[in-house]
Amino acid sequence: MRVSRFTVLIVILLIKSLIFNNVYSQAGPEIRKSNFKTVKDGFKVAWDHVKEGDAYFSEMGKSYLDAYGEYKKALMYNSNNAALNYKTGVAAFYSGKRDEAAPYFLKAWELDNHIAEDVLLLAGRALAFQGKFDEAVEKLEAFKNTTDPKNKVAADLADRYISECRAAKELTKDTLRIEIMNAGVNINSGYDDYSIVFSPSGSRIYFGSRRPIHQKTENRYSDIKPDENIFMSDYREGGWSTSTPAVNTLNTEYCEVPLYLNKSEDRLFIYAGYLGNGDILVSSLKKGKWKKPEKEQIGITSNLPETSISFSPSGEEAAFIRDSDKKGFGGKDIYIVKKTDNRKWSKPVNAGITVNSRYDEESVMYSGGGDTLWFSSAGHNTMGGFDIFYSVRSTDGSWGPAVNAGFPVNTPWNELFYTPVPGKDSLFYFVSDRSGGIGGLDIYSARILPPPVVIEPKPEPAPPPPPPAPVIVRDTVIIIKEIIQAPQPADPSVYLTGRISDSETGESVMARIEIIDFETDALVTTTASSDIDGNYRVRLPEKKTYIVNIRATGFLSDMKKISVGSDYKKDFIQLDVPLIKVKVGKKVVLNNIFFELGKAVLTKESFEELNKLAGIMNDNPTMKIEISGHTDNTGSAVINARLSTERARAVMDYLVNKGIDKSRMTYMGYGSDQPVADNATPEGRARNRRVEFKILEM
Incomplete structure (x- = not known):
């Protein structure tokens, strides 16, 4: 049996959301033709989109994203159909577009309060992904109040989500000074990328990916994604090289994920989903080549899945993740093994209730000093899904309470695989499926920023001491005149x-x-x-x-x-x-581009805007663009066409002089053929006189 590590991890969360068989059926509420049709014009095309969407929707996790695209097209014809709005929301939510789903659920509920028993539950969940935690709690409470009191599963699930929203609201009050950046296209793909392992020097990264290795790679799982395999990338000249698959001895036709690399870089622990329900193997490096992975020798293999392992810096202790049995606390738990006096390993011991929750724990990692255990959990005070936590070892050897790593590292999305970069105390990597990524789970870097520099204003020179207060003696009465203190200067920040x-x-x-x-x-x-x-x-x-x-x-x-x-x-x-979101076909007007009157000579006022464009090209090294010149409709059409072409060429030449490869750009003059405003007004003609660029490739 092949068990993808991430498939097991995330599908558990998905299944826990599908709590009513009669509600979460494959078909969902029916979009009836008679209710959907409004006018004849456009109906046939829109109904075809509904049917296509329903076909994708019936495949559930396999094609929700395709269903979402079809339903959105159908909504352009009729946006007031409750069933269509509900199914659009479901398709968005379960295709990774969770932050886009709330408006559809809310519209569906507004149109029909009884469209589905879970519409308020899903609306509350989706609102949390937009950061609207109070509104999310309101909808989740309403769901509880309208659900059969005998349905304890539904009430418990709503309570769990309410707790997550309240935890999220509290955690977002205190934003950590952390700079988070996507690791980029050399590491991440449109598939899930996760399970990070650094070489001891930090110059190489190993990770797991669901991307296909070959064009003929089969999609073997229920989510119609390829097997997970080990990929690697080297840090060169200030950036990561294009990632490549590891050697065939590590990657098979089934699923492998890297877990831990020892200090001498000759033992790589991997998760193998093709053994049992998922086991941990070890590959040894011999004469510069990785050998076929073999069974680990520390005695943790069981008939239950083991999905993560980390060793303490001394090598005397290991923490690993195992699907909990009856002795566990629920879901997947963290277990500890230690070397004994005879250099053998002890039997696994559950790490305890302070770190293990009733839900799943994943991706365990020791700190550099060995006194802190980092891990992800779907329990404790998570903001939603998996959050990254840490626990500090007490003086008696037990592990302290789990502490949420905080916002913005953690969000209502999933955050896992905390991995510090060797030798860089302020830099770590982690994995998240948050919005704005390249696709699925992405790998991110996080740099802890230093405290803000507070520049105190230079004090004014101290004034000379005031003369003593006059004292007047009359009989035995002393009168002291009041000395007024100057107020402190205001903060000029x-x-x-x-x-x-x-x-x-x-x-x-x-x-x-x-x-x-x-x-x-x-x-x-x-x-x-x-x-x-x-x-x-x-x-x-x-x-x-x-x-x-x-x-x-x-x-x-x-x-x-x-x-x-x-x-x-x-x-x-x-x-x-x-x-402006980067996408092929997008047109962007370059503001503040000026030429000498009737000429194609750029003025210096244009340089700032063009330097911005050069920066965009440098930030997106694979992007190709068309630079186009446009005029209003006054004057000769022939002259306008020629002038707009020459001006587009002038912009391209400027960018070439700034180091942008000429092969990445084309230029075209359209004269007055593509107006964006009415040429009948001075304002409209001014808008039509413009230079813009269109993204051709990414």
């Missing part, structure tokens, strides 16, 4: 605050934000926007001019210039930035 969002949907975007000194081009500080609400806040150390550089995975980077004058009175500057 100015904070840059705002929200980063998707320009199309308005949804929150997690982005890296760099503050750069405009005069010196020096990096002043960095921060990150929250992937829950998109908000950020960063202190500006001085009142001067800065460049704000915003980058996010899957979006075009943006750059803003802000000036804070010495006479600026407020204590904050608001800067909201909508980012």
